[in-house]
Amino acid sequence: MDTTELTRYRIGRADELRGRDKVAYRLFEMLPGTLAWGTIIGAIVASYYIPYYAAIFIIAFDAYWFLKTAFLSIHLRKNWKRTRIALSTNWERELAALPHNDLYHFVILPFYKEGYGVIAKSLESLVNSNTDLTRMIVVLAGEERAGAYAHECIERARSEYASKFGYFLATLHPDGLAGEMAGKGSNISYASERARIEILDANKIQYSNVVVSAFDIDTVVYPRYFSCLSWHVLTHPRPLRASFQPVPLYNNNIWDAPALSRVVAFSGTFWQMVQQERPERLATFSSHAIVFQTLYEVGYWQRNMVSEDSRIFWNCFMHYKGDYEVVPMAYPVSMDANLASSFWTTLKNIYLQQRRWSWGVENVPYILFNFLKRPDISFKTKIRMSWMQLEGFWSLATNPILIFLLGWLPAIIGRGGFSSLVLAYNLPVITRDIMIVTMFGLIISAYIAMTLLPPMPLHIPKRRKLGMVLQWILVPITITVFGAFPALDAQTRLLLGRYMGFWVTPKHRT
Amino acid sequence: MPRRTRFTLALVAFFAFVVMVPALVLYASGYRFSSVQGESGLVPMGALSITVPDRPATLFVDGNAVAEPGLFADSFFIRNVYPGIHTLDIVASGTIPWHREVYVMPTKVAYAFPFMVAQEPVASRLTTASSSYASVSKAFASSSPVNVATSSVSAHIRGDVAVWIEDGHTVLVEWRGNTSEIPYFFCSVADAKELCLNQIFIAIKAEVLSVDFFPGRDDVLALVTNQGVFALEVDGRSERSLLPLYMGKNTKALISEGRIYIKNMSGIFEVAI
Numbered sequence: 001m002d003t004t005e006l007t008r009y010r011i012g013r014a015d016e017l018r019g020r021d022k023v024a025y026r027l028f029e030m031l032p033g034t035l036a037w038g039t040i041i042g043a044i045v046a047s048y049y050i051p052y053y054a055a056i057f058i059i060a061f062d063a064y065w066f067l068k069t070a071f072l073s074i075h076l077r078k079n080w081k082r083t084r085i086a087l088s089t090n091w092e093r094e095l096a097a098l099p100h101n102d103l104y105h106f107v108i109l110p111f112y113k114e115g116y117g118v119i120a121k122s123l124e125s126l127v128n129s130n131t132d133l134t135r136m137i138v139v140l141a142g143e144e145r146a147g148a149y150a151h152e153c154i155e156r157a158r159s160e161y162a163s164k165f166g167y168f169l170a171t172l173h174p175d176g177l178a179g180e181m182a183g184k185g186s187n188i189s190y191a192s193e194r195a196r197i198e199i200l201d202a203n204k205i206q207y208s209n210v211v212v213s214a215f216d217i218d219t220v221v222y223p224r225y226f227s228c229l230s231w232h233v234l235t236h237p238r239p240l241r242a243s244f245q246p247v248p249l250y251n252n253n254i255w256d257a258p259a260l261s262r263v264v265a266f267s268g269t270f271w272q273m274v275q276q277e278r279p280e281r282l283a284t285f286s287s288h289a290i291v292f293q294t295l296y297e298v299g300y301w302q303r304n305m306v307s308e309d310s311r312i313f314w315n316c317f318m319h320y321k322g323d324y325e326v327v328p329m330a331y332p333v334s335m336d337a338n339l340a341s342s343f344w345t346t347l348k349n350i351y352l353q354q355r356r357w358s359w360g361v362e363n364v365p366y367i368l369f370n371f372l373k374r375p376d377i378s379f380k381t382k383i384r385m386s387w388m389q390l391e392g393f394w395s396l397a398t399n400p401i402l403i404f405l406l407g408w409l410p411a412i413i414g415r416g417g418f419s420s421l422v423l424a425y426n427l428p429v430i431t432r433d434i435m436i437v438t439m440f441g442l443i444i445s446a447y448i449a450m451t452l453l454p455p456m457p458l459h460i461p462k463r464r465k466l467g468m469v470l471q472w473i474l475v476p477i478t479i480t481v482f483g484a485f486p487a488l489d490a491q492t493r494l495l496l497g498r499y500m501g502f503w504v505t506p507k508h509r510t
Numbered sequence: 511m512p513r514r515t516r517f518t519l520a521l522v523a524f525f526a527f528v529v530m531v532p533a534l535v536l537y538a539s540g541y542r543f544s545s546v547q548g549e550s551g552l553v554p555m556g557a558l559s560i561t562v563p564d565r566p567a568t569l570f571v572d573g574n575a576v577a578e579p580g581l582f583a584d585s586f587f588i589r590n591v592y593p594g595i596h597t598l599d600i601v602a603s604g605t606i607p608w609h610r611e612v613y614v615m616p617t618k619v620a621y622a623f624p625f626m627v628a629q630e631p632v633a634s635r636l637t638t639a640s641s642s643y644a645s646v647s648k649a650f651a652s653s654s655p656v657n658v659a660t661s662s663v664s665a666h667i668r669g670d671v672a673v674w675i676e677d678g679h680t681v682l683v684e685w686r687g688n689t690s691e692i693p694y695f696f697c698s699v700a701d702a703k704e705l706c707l708n709q710i711f712i713a714i715k716a717e718v719l720s721v722d723f724f725p726g727r728d729d730v731l732a733l734v735t736n737q738g739v740f741a742l743e744v745d746g747r748s749e750r751s752l753l754p755l756y757m758g759k760n761t762k763a764l765i766s767e768g769r770i771y772i773k774n775m776s777g778i779f780e781v782a783i
Binding site: 426 | 511516519520523526527530531534535537538539540555556557559587589617618619621688690691692694
């Protein structure tokens with residue numbers, strides 16, 4: 001039985017399909033993990049059987065890594081400059097020249113069991129925005145399975161904040177709806193539909209005049225975020241064919257988070273900043289914005305999978321036959337860095353969060369399968385997009401392992417007299433030296449990170465500033481242990497059909 | 511960033527990659543710009559790896575002293591060595607100086623694992639108070655205390671190396687492992703080509719009574735002859751060292767648990783190694 005067009009847009013995993021479609025989708029699910037493991041096992045086998053060629057590959061890979069790092073650093077520096085300019089721009093003045101009075105901002109804040117302080121801080125940041133709050137629709141989207149706690153939070157938020165916004169709606173997403181996975185996607189989709197009926201339709205608000213900001217519950221906006229977003233929407237030639245992506249910072253608790261957590265958080269930010277300079281590679285991530293009309297046409301976020309934030313881009317991309325893009329705003333929003341009650345719990349949470357993000361690899365089979373079925377998207381676009389996705393996930397899972405763990409292998413296990421070659425002795429030295437030179441790029445990272453930090457809270461010891469610089473020497477550990485390993489973990493799960501559920505990152509504030 | 515700028519950057523990175531990779535591979539393989547006999551060019555250098563078991567020791571390469579190995583390292587690794595014959599000398603206090611001529615092949619590493627013995631070998635009498643006395647004296651008292659290794663079948667084997675007495679004056683050392691992994695001491699260089707043989711016949715003037723591997727080494731043999739006990743290096747790249755461990759006739763030897771014991775008319779002795 002073939003899959004209908006409607007189903008194709010909303011597939012969560014292979015077992016939702018039948019027949020040949022199911023087989024094809026399953027094979028696509030297996031592809032990223034197969035490539036990653038093939039590379040790692042291939043590198044080990046080649047190091048043993050054909051160490052000379054493995055050594056040449058590693059040297060070439062070292063050079064590639066060095067140049068790629070330099071290439072991406074230039075992008076990072078460029079985006080940092082743009083972000084600084086965006087932060088200092090008076091967006092309200094820029095907006096004044098545009099017809100913006102019809103525009104509504106619709107903010108969804110989904111929560112589960114996060115502390116009320118986290119919710120309040122996000123709502124407070126909305127209140128402090130330089131925007132007309134009477135044209136702001138705030139939807140606080142709780143989960144029924146959180147029980148009485150969700151009710152308490154909603155009632156408290158309603159009493160403290162509802163009157164400050166033009167429209168306020170609190171929803172409780174019912175547990176166990178058919179065809180849904182418990183998680184953010186199903187929650188915010190449910191809340192959006194409720195808001196459509198109870199606010200937009202009830203007040204005859206045009207869908208195309210509403211810009212939806214889908215946030216995490218810890219998303220704190222900078223005062224000019226909505227003005228900046230409005231400007232981008234209003235100046236875009238076709239805002240209904242675009243999503244709008246801010247730069248995710250993890251500044252809310254950055255001074256309290258341990259060094260490993262800070263490095264991982266900033267690495268995530270930097271990656272997004274690099275991607276902002278390569279919009280053709282940019283997909284929506286975490287907090288993002290989209291015009292309600294578009295969101296409604298594609299049926300909201302997918303309810304049956306984990307990575308709804310990036311999938312919404314692909315849903316739109318497929319729905320509009322490839323005529324869809326992500327607009328980089330180069331303007332930040334701030335969220336929480338990983339922080340738990342103990343150091344080890346923090347490390348565990350970092351790993352689990354990175355694995356959840358790496359589970360974005362579930363988009364690969366979705367993309368490839370839809371490309372297979374879509375003759376109305378150009379072959380060139382399909383190849384380019386497929387390559388970018390596969391290369392991206394492959395790099396994430398394998399590159400740090402190849403660089404930091406396998407670079408020495410031919411010299412150690414290579415057979416056939418390889419150990420008697422000068423090459424065998426020089427390989428680890430060359431790899432090490434290239435890595436050291438590459439690590440100098442971290443000086444740029446340290447500098448940029450310092451400029452993006454919020455003011456240091458009074459309770460933080462001054463020596464933490466030094467830690468903010470020195471922390472970057474942890475990068476080889478973080479990109480391997482909290483980058484490659486969780487990515488490989490996620491890809492292996494997808495390869496084996498052990499699908500992941502939505503893991504809510506615990507929010508902890510000191 | 512404008513797409514055109516990014517494309518230009520990518521193009522520059524691509525060309526840098528195309529230039530870097532061959533340059534790095536050549537560099538890592540040992541190629542260096544150098545002048546040899548007035549001609550400048552890319553020379554495929556070799557390297558020397560010398561493991562020095564006794565420290566402090568000073569290594570001389572072609573008569574020039576090389577710095578001592580570090581506190582925790584027992585190896586000298588010397589890069590950028592011109593291909594050709596080089597002399598190695600190691601001097602360590604209280605030991606017999608070690609000398610060898612090695613041929614360094616282009617882009618390859620020449621190994622040396624010097625074997626050094628005390629200038630005045632010491633053998634201490636094993637007394638009944640020693641914990642090993644009982645087992646050693648029992649071994650010597652048995653009808654065949656030592657496997658003298660007189661054939662391929664009764665050969666002593668360490669890893670993939672076997673040794674036995676081919677006849678009274680010839681010791682045969684055999685490589686039984688993968689040909690591609692044959693150790694350096696089975697190889698020599700002739701006409702700038704490396705030649706490795708999996709069997710080495712070593713002629714000994716004195717009559718060899720028994721043979722075994724020297725404790726901890728597969729490239730050094732312990733020979734018991736009718737004149738005493740000797741250590742013999744298998745490495746034959748220049749004249750082999752035959753170094754006395756104990757001189758005396760009517761001697762039996764036993765190698766057990768990393769120690770060498772000898773027995774003669776006056777008792778059982780442990781040789782200091």
